[in-house]
Each structure stands twice: as structure tokens, then as C-alpha cells.
Amino acid sequence: MPWEKSFDESDVIERTMEVFWLKGYSATSISDITEATGIKRGSLYNAFGGKRDLFVRSLLKYGGERRTKKLRMLETVDDPREAITMFFDSLVKASLNDRDKKGCFLFNTAVEYPSHDDETKRIVTAGLKEVCSFFEGRIERGKELNLIPDSVETRPTANALIALVAGIRVLGRGAFGKSTLQQIAQQASAMIT
């Protein structure tokens, strides 16, 4: 058979993801993507389909490579309180190092809500639930180990934590500065003690 593709699909999606991540779905044009990837229009459509397909692939790649890996790694930390604290610290660190102020692809997409179809919404919701489950799991584990008091209610606290994540990611897009984000992370840790 004939002639392989001249590019690596995963690389192209990675670059595509960064454009969508920064500008959002509506404000990103196909031309933005061809410029960012160096792939010409026709090849893009031949390889991936249309704009929506590129977006969904980007979202899935974001979830699989960034979020899931990170959460699995944190679940190996002995002290579940530390796992949660580390999660928030890395969040703040990521926001401060984020020179383009991209924020979090997942939350950005959640806010773009009405521009997206059901499949996209489902992916976003699943991603958020995954983080939520991580918090719940760590809180429960902390109770088992008597590191987190039973007075901490698992579900409400997990939900509040993910709300704080949303806050850090949204406000970190430019509205608020370093010390503010750090204080939010500090309060998050305080919720589980």
C-alpha cells in the first residue's frame, strides 16, 4: 500500500489542542490551526474530518494525557491530604507558569457550553467527574487512615474542592494574581483538616 502520512497525528492534535485551549472553539479558525501545525487545509480535513472532530480529539487528548495521568500519580501518595494539597499546589504553579493564560481546557470548554454538541458536553462532564471522584476517594481514604476527621463530609467537600479548582483556573486566567491563587489553595487544604 502507498505512502504514509507525512506527519504524526498525535503531534498535530497536540498543537491543535493548544490553539483551542487558548482561544476557545468559536474564536479558533481552521486557518489558525493550519498555521499552528503547518498542515495544509486539505490534509487536515483528509486526516481528521472537520473542526468539530479536531476539537473532540483535542479534548480527549487533554483528558487522557494530562488529567488522568496526574490523578493516577497522586493516588500513589501515601498521605491523601498531601495528595490533595499537591494537586492544588501544582494547579497554582501551572497557573503562574502559564504565560499565555490558557487556564484549563476543560473549564474553558464548560463555559463555552452553548457552542458545543452533546458529545463534547459529555466529555467535559466526565472529566470533571473524574476529578471529583479523585477528591472523594482521597477524602475517604484519609478518613480510613484517621488523617481526615469524620466531621468532613465527603461529597460536599469534594464538590467544594472542585469548585475551588474552577475558581483558581478561571481567576488565574488573568483577573487575579499569585498571592490570591495561593490563598485559595491554602483554604482548600484547610477544608480537609
Add this chain to the structure above:
Amino acid sequence: MPWEKSFDESDVIERTMEVFWLKGYSATSISDITEATGIKRGSLYNAFGGKRDLFVRSLLKYGGERRTKKLRMLETVDDPREAITMFFDSLVKASLNDRDKKGCFLFNTAVEYPSHDDETKRIVTAGLKEVCSFFEGRIERGKELNLIPDSVETRPTANALIALVAGIRVLGRGAFGKSTLQQIAQQASAMIT
């Protein structure tokens, strides 16, 4: 002099605001606005300028009429803890009654960050600071009245509260349901006791 405008500018901005609020800046077209307002293209440009001007006017109207009025009203409540609780309750209620899932215009805009110019960013930041100041003021007042313990740190707590507001508004756009939002609000109240 001749002939007044056939429409009320404030009404037109109100309808325009709702379109921007729902769809965001990039995904909203001038045609969307002419359809929502019934005002023809030429008149719109004659009266307001361009798309960006319409957006800024919408943002300012949102801040002045919705946020500021509400905060002033809540500041008259005797118990500052109750003022904060009421704020979160009304937030949850608004999110649940929000059939279009518009969320909060301010946070939606904050997430659309790179599509906007400096003036817009300034308006958004000022709006968020206003809410933050409200929280700080209420917490301080609560301490004066010995209703809020001194162990509650004013600034970090205020920042965490606004992060929770962001969370409710973002997650309330469709990802999470009623009980989740209520639990977040409940945790917010718990932070100041």
C-alpha cells in the same frame, strides 16, 4: 432638532447583553443582535458603534444593574454571615432557574480572556474585585460583631469564597446539578463559622 430614536437604548443593550451573555463574544454575530433586538444593522451602528462597543456597554450594564445593586442590598442585612449565605443561596437559585444556562456574564467573559482588549479585561477585573470587597467587608464586620471567629482570615477566606462563586457559576452551566451546587453553597457558609 429632528426626530428622536425609535427605540430605547437601554432596552436594546439589555437584549444585546443577553445574547452576549449566553453565547459569548466570539460566537455572537451582529445578525444575532439585530434579530434579538429587532434593530436593523445601520441603526445599531449609528447608535452604538461596533460590536466591541455593544459588548462593553452590555458588560457595564450587567455590572451596574445586577451586581452592584444586589451587593448594596445585602450590605444592609444585619448579620453579615447571613448576607454571605444569602448571596450564595441566590447564586444557586439563579443557576437553577437559569434555563438557558447562561451562567455569569462576568466569569464567562473572564474565561474568554484572549478575545478581549484591555478595557474589557479591566471592567471584568473591577467587577470581580467588587464582589471580593463585599466578602471582605462582611467578614470584617462579622468579626467586629463577634459573629465570625477571629481565626477566619479575612483575605484568604474572601478569595476562597469568590473562587467558590466561580465554581458555582461555571459548573452550574450544565456540568453539575442541583444538589452539587447546594453543597458548594453550604460549604461556603461553613467557611465563615
Add this chain to the structure above:
DNA sequence: GATGGTCTGGACCGATCGGTCAAGACACGG
């Protein structure tokens, strides 16, 4: 009722949008 000013409606503008397509470049099996 003629004049002068503002506002309205909608045709029109070039640019750009997402998407298509056909011609050519290329690597394989025969």
C-alpha cells in the same frame, strides 16, 4: 410647505469563515 437635520432600512463591501475538490506527488504490488 420648503428646508435642514437625524434616524432608518437594507443593499452592499471586502474579508474570512468552514469545507470541498481535483490535479499532482509519491510508494507500493505487479
Add this chain to the structure above:
DNA sequence: CCGTGTCTTGACCGATCGGTCCAGACCATC
């Protein structure tokens, strides 16, 4: 070295984008 089938390229498509413009509708003034 000739098909055969895939991938690349850039021209091209109709639709829509934000924005402009002007003829005509309209009211106040004289």
C-alpha cells in the same frame, strides 16, 4: 515501469462575518 491507491496542495465554493453607505422617511424649525 506501469498501474493503483493514498496523501498533499492550493484553488475554489457558498455562506457569513463585521462594517459602511446612502436613499428615503421623518420631525422641528422657519
